[in-house]
Amino acid sequence: MIIDTHLHLGKQGPFRLEYDQLIRQMKRNGIRKGIVSTVACAEYRPEANQLLPEQYDQMEANRELLEQCRGSNGRLYLSFWCKPATAPADGIYDFVRENRALVKLGLEQMGKTERPGLKALMAVAGLE
Numbered sequence: 001m002i003i004d005t006h007l008h009l010g011k012q013g014p015f016r017l018e019y020d021q022l023i024r025q026m027k028r029n030g031i032r033k034g035i036v037s038t039v040a041c042a043e044y045r046p047e048a049n050q051l052l053p054e055q056y057d058q059m060e061a062n063r064e065l066l067e068q069c070r071g072s073n074g075r076l077y078l079s080f081w082c083k084p085a086t087a088p089a090d091g092i093y094d095f096v097r098e099n100r101a102l103v104k105l106g107l108e109q110m111g112k113t114e115r116p117g118l119k120a121l122m123a124v125a126g127l128e
Contacts, residue, residue: 007036041081
């Protein structure tokens, strides 16, 4: 099974990738599951050394993506994208607490793995 740990979804500047497009690309490339973040929270253009002119609310963008993950039948998992330069950390803790059930499910699934690398990481983290 291929799991992609670095997927992006949404739109910001010239980048645009809708949910259906992402799922089609995953199928075409044999990717069964993925960890996805929303590009709507991108806040900075490193090549230009400047903030993007249009900024989206990090909590709203992550909540929208979470709903898409919930509707993906276990195919997509959220990677929360925070905006340290332009948004306060307020609300991130509550967001994580509200979604503990998803985190618990993910950890339970990880615990069922037979993959040596993942087992070794869990052992180091004390999650055996």
